[in-house]
Amino acid sequence: MSESPPSKKTSKKISGFNRRAFMAGAAGATVAVPLTARAAGDAARLPAAKDASLPVDMMLRVNGADRPLSVDARTTVLDALREYLGLTGSKKGCDHGQCGACTVLIDGRRVVSCLTLAIAVQGREITTIEGLSQGDKLHPMQQAFIDQDAFQCGYCTPGQIMSAIACVKERHANSDEDIREYMSGNICRCAAYPNIVAAVKQAASQIEKG
Amino acid sequence: MRPMTYQKANDARAAVQALAAAAGGDAALTESSIQPLAGGTTLIDLMKLDVMRPSTLVDINPLAGSWSEINLENGNLRLGALARMSDVADHPEVQRLYPVVAESLKLAASPQLRNMATLGGNVLQRTRCTYFRDVSYASCNKRNPGSGCAAMDGFNRMHAVLGTSEACIASYPGDFAQALIALDATVEITGKAGVHQMPFAQLHKPPGNTPEIETVLRPGELISAFVIDGRWPRSLYLKIRDRQSYEFALASAAVALDVQDGIVREARVALGGVATVPWRARDAEALMKGQKLDDATAQHVAEAAMAGASARQHNAFKIDLGKRVVAHALQRAAMMEI
Numbered sequence: 394m395s396e397s398p399p400s401k402k403t404s405k406k407i408s409g410f411n412r413r414a415f416m417a418g419a420a421g422a423t424v425a426v427p428l429t430a431r432a433a434g435d436a437a438r439l440p441a442a443k444d445a446s447l448p449v450d451m452m453l454r455v456n457g458a459d460r461p462l463s464v465d466a467r468t469t470v471l472d473a474l475r476e477y478l479g480l481t482g483s484k485k486g487c488d489h490g491q492c493g494a495c496t497v498l499i500d501g502r503r504v505v506s507c508l509t510l511a512i513a514v515q516g517r518e519i520t521t522i523e524g525l526s527q528g529d530k531l532h533p534m535q536q537a538f539i540d541q542d543a544f545q546c547g548y549c550t551p552g553q554i555m556s557a558i559a560c561v562k563e564r565h566a567n568s569d570e571d572i573r574e575y576m577s578g579n580i581c582r583c584a585a586y587p588n589i590v591a592a593v594k595q596a597a598s599q600i601e602k603g
Numbered sequence: 604m605r606p607m608t609y610q611k612a613n614d615a616r617a618a619v620q621a622l623a624a625a626a627g628g629d630a631a632l633t634e635s636s637i638q639p640l641a642g643g644t645t646l647i648d649l650m651k652l653d654v655m656r657p658s659t660l661v662d663i664n665p666l667a668g669s670w671s672e673i674n675l676e677n678g679n680l681r682l683g684a685l686a687r688m689s690d691v692a693d694h695p696e697v698q699r700l701y702p703v704v705a706e707s708l709k710l711a712a713s714p715q716l717r718n719m720a721t722l723g724g725n726v727l728q729r730t731r732c733t734y735f736r737d738v739s740y741a742s743c744n745k746r747n748p749g750s751g752c753a754a755m756d757g758f759n760r761m762h763a764v765l766g767t768s769e770a771c772i773a774s775y776p777g778d779f780a781q782a783l784i785a786l787d788a789t790v791e792i793t794g795k796a797g798v799h800q801m802p803f804a805q806l807h808k809p810p811g812n813t814p815e816i817e818t819v820l821r822p823g824e825l826i827s828a829f830v831i832d833g834r835w836p837r838s839l840y841l842k843i844r845d846r847q848s849y850e851f852a853l854a855s856a857a858v859a860l861d862v863q864d865g866i867v868r869e870a871r872v873a874l875g876g877v878a879t880v881p882w883r884a885r886d887a888e889a890l891m892k893g894q895k896l897d898d899a900t901a902q903h904v905a906e907a908a909m910a911g912a913s914a915r916q917h918n919a920f921k922i923d924l925g926k927r928v929v930a931h932a933l934q935r936a937a938m939m940e941i
Contacts, residue, residue, distance in 0.1 A: 444608075445606035445607050445608045445658065446606050449609070465606070466606075466607060466608060466609040466660075467604045467606065467607060467650075469647070488651065489648050489651065489652075490644055490647075490648055490715075490716060493713065493715060496715055502718045503714060503715050503718060504715050504718055504719050505644075505715045505716065505719070508643050508644050508647045508648060508716075508719065509643065509647075509719070510609070510640070510643065510647065510660075512609050513609070513611075513640065513643075513662050513664065556714070556715065559714070560714070563693075563714070565714070573848070574848050575714050576714075577713060577714075577847075577848035577849040578712075578713025578714050578715045578716065578849055579713075
């Protein structure tokens with residue numbers, strides 16, 4: 394049957410790259426335009442950006458690496474990560490601090506990156522979902538979300554995981570009730586909540602054991 | 604969001620100078636073209652919505668070194684204005700000696716927002732009125748003075764029933780402010796002329812004919828600290844909302860009692876979710892003094908706390924709910940083991 398659809402295996406072989414690599418490449422291509430356009434302008438050479446329309450040179454420390462960028466002063470950490478640094482793991486849900494999908498750690502504390510200005514957190518340690526694993530070894534919280542099937546569509550998951558890591562570290566994961574209260578800043582439209590509680594519990598016991 | 608410039612203030616003097624440089628220095632603080640940036644959880648949100656349109660932000664976070672203390676040493680509680688909500692909510696001694704303070708902070712917003720938001724910014728947070736937050740509504744006296752109020756005859760289920768005016772019925776959204784006003788807190792303000800203190804109860808202004816003026820603060824003035832005298836171990840914050848967590852109050856009560864041998868020596872009641880400003884119910888408090896706090900007294904007090912309330916089409920339920928919240932909070936406080 395020559396017209397049967399190709400198997401998954403064949404399809405993967407033909408395309409030569411997976412969805413994640415494709416998405417990352419596409420994101421890189423789109424950000425290249427504003428970056429070069431801005432860098433080439435006269436604006437980039439001016440010392441202090443007193444004119445609000447000019448980009449500002451700044452340095453963010455993300456997942457242990459210094460990342461220079463030249464962006465508008467209005468740029469949030471979330472937009473800096475996603476649009477300029479190619480780190481699209483942190484998700485934009487509401488963009489108003491209401492859903493938690495953009496949660497990252499700054500100096501180890503969980504914050505919503507959509508309401509945090511990039512320019513204001515220079516020099517501070519930003520940790521995103523991309524900074525959790527050690528090589529192929531997932532962070533215990535990432536593994537727990539897989540083990541406990543703690544998501545459906547997955548859009549809120551990076552924010553849930555970052556928030557859950559902080560929740561354990563804050564010692565707010567001592568009971569189901571506690572976990573529900575201290576994870577309430579992360580909304581899951583698929584309502585995977587019972588499994589998220591189970592995942593936080595699983596990882597909490599592993600993290601505490603060291 | 605409109606373009607803006609960003610400055611970092613490295614000390615209080617620089618912050619005050621930068622903020623006072625706004626044109627029209629006597630304008631309402633909320634309308635100033637230069638805004639202080641602390642946690643940013645209200646300001647950045649409202650800038651994205653185009654409700655607030657500052658041309659310059661002055662980042663005051665470098666002042667946190669001296670403005671974020673949590674000090675219980677002198678028989679009172681002194682809280683720096685740049686202390687983060689989460690740090691105060693989690694402080695064991697604040698939880699033990701001022702439960703109403705810790706609970707009002709813990710029951711507000713989300714863990715992420717509490718890690719960001721400061722105490723000073725929290726008391727200045729702006730209303731959640733839909734017609735204020737959505738600029739596609741032409742009428743909002745708070746956002747656009749003189750334009751009318753779309754909430755009066757709109758969907759006003761979340762709106763205030765106390766302290767309202769013909770110009771505005773937007774409810775004050777915060778929780779911590781109720782604890783402060785109940786405990787007779789003092790607010791410390793740093794400005795060009797130096798540092799001065801005043802009762803926290805005088806900070807917020809009811810809407811009247813000028814709902815765009817929300818506090819007595821002027822451009823160039825910053826809240827630097829809050830002070831609560833005495834200890835209030837028999838106190839709590841009860842918050843009723845549409846969902847169990849991470850939601851604004853439909854009605855809430857901050858209560859504090861001093862009870863000896865079953866007799867109320869001192870009583871404090873403040874209400875949230877139902878009023879246009881942090882709301883102290885002094886007449887209601889007076890009814891408890893020298894009394895036993897039985898069901899009848901609690902009911903009597905609750906009625907007095909909501910006296911003068913007036914509802915619009917969708918928020919009449921808040922009058923009953925407010926009474927129940929007050930009565931229940933007082934009864935729970937009376938039973939606390941301390």
